[in-house]
Amino acid sequence: MALQRASTDADDPDRASSLLPTPMTMPSILPRRSSARVGIVAAFLLGASLSFPAAGASSHGDGFAGSSGEAAITIARTTTRSGVGPTIAGVDVSHWQGTVDWTKVAEAGKRFVFLKATDDFDYTDPTFQTNRGGARANGLLVGAYHFARPDPSPGDAREEARHFVSVADPQPGDLLPVLDMETSRGLNQDELTRWARVWVAEVRALTGVTPFVYTSPYGWLTRTGDTVALARDGAPLWVAHWGVSSPTVPAQDWDGHGWVVWQHTSTGHVRGIVGNVDLDRLAGERLGRIVIRRLSLEVDGGAGRVTSLPQGFGCDSSCARSVDPDTTVTLTAVPDAGAYFTGWTGACTGAEPTCTIQMRADRAVGARFVTDITPPTATVSVPGTFGGSMGAAFDENVRGVTPWNVVLRAGGSRVAVDRVCRSAAGPTLPCDATTLRSVRLTPQDPLVPGGDYVAVVNPGAGASPVTDRVGNAAGTVARSFQAPASVEQSQSPVRKFGTWHAVRTAPASGGTYAVAGDTGAGIWMPFDGTGVDLITVTGPNRGRAQISVDGERLPTVDLYASVRTFGVALRVDGLPDRAHTVRIVATGRARSTSSGRSIAIDRIDVLG
Incomplete structure (x- = not known):
């Protein structure tokens, strides 16, 4: 007796077939895949003990995402996330699917596909290039995966990684590459973990982006001891768990990051694909979260460079790098000695030396430097x-x-x-x-x-x-x-004290002169020279004034005249050529013939 799928609706893109005990004949196009997978699921469902193929027992190149059948096993030691939320539908295929009509797959609502590219260190899936071209031509986003066959030989992980990159050649616009971990081939848990980390690191070094890890919860627990190391290395999770409403997530909810892609069945039907096909869901509603991005830099002027955090995205001329989607990149313009940075163009703007961008799309940035060997004047x-x-x-x-x-x-x-x-x-x-x-x-x-x-x-x-x-x-x-050296009485160096009033008249030096009638009213002014001429206005109502220089009193002067006279100079000279202070104060006294006691000041001229 064998188990065969009882088909529901062959045109339902996301509906998996149920497993019923009826006679069956396996489709000739997928003999290996269908029999192996159904047999394992049957053993699990019937309570029999599971016996997976021994390490390396599979024929060369026959591995595919889910070929171990372990995604049908649910275990209790890992974290199950409640609910799934919005998702985007996709598929994954290999040569086992034969010829695919990608136009029909796209019409069935599939938005993305992961294609098997390589297996071991030298096998290339014969349908990879054809499938990639057909899927791209019909608007699907395409990624590639490598079926790992670890062994303890030195350099094996790097060799398999290089083989994968040489065939898949992941580029901006493609989905992130994938490491399919379903065999251990004699490696213990620590050895296999190291092998996987080396593979991921090598692919990152060769491509600039961090690959997915494809695994089932059971397979990850048994092969690696449920390690969080790959999650902490930044590898996102493509989890394979079939027949459940939400997947079990290994490695402590993948170190808190959860799953990104979920292979939720191996027995889906999609128009354009004959027989069973894996159905996948991308968490969320934005395909861009798993699409490789390009960061392009154009550094002009030949006089500086751009550095980056994370490292590896800067250069000193023209360069382009692949970047993990949604990565935050901080760029810093570093001028050479004798040069300066003039500003950014493109996704960065302004002239500040640091710019931060988020790689939610391809970004192009320009940086301009100018050589400057001329000092400022x-x-x-x-x-x-x-x-x-x-x-x-x-x-x-x-x-x-x-x-x-x-x-x-x-x-x-x-x-x-x-x-x-x-x-x-x-x-x-x-x-x-x-x-x-x-x-x-x-x-x-x-x-x-x-x-x-x-x-x-x-x-x-x-x-x-x-x-x-x-x-x-x-x-x-x-x-x-x-x-x-010539100071009008109204200008700031002349400081007045007491009550003064201005008299406007054309004959005055600046059109006005100042008059003070109260006893003790005066002015003082600092100056630098050998003396001053105090330009006054004498007249019949003038009184006497006391002049002092640097605090030393000079003889009192009488400003009385029978008629008002402008431009009368009271000279103080013969002083050392340095800073001094001159002071003139109304004494409140006058000769008997004067009709008043006021003093007047028009201008002060510095000598020397």
């Missing part, structure tokens, strides 16, 4: 007024601006200033930014009339220099200037 402008500012403008972006390398000095000392730094476009930036084009220094106090100043960029003397983005230091630029 600074142009220094100086203020024309007492409250003005000095500026330093650069002919390229610079960095490293500090209070010690763009400075305003007086008498060898730094002048306290407020700094404003700007980009080439004009907006203000922090002065420690790396894309500065100008710096403006505004003295916190007015310039000292007659004072000697120097505005300096990169003065040296231990100060770190202003540089361009590649480290070329700007040359030292120093511009000397003198603060104005």
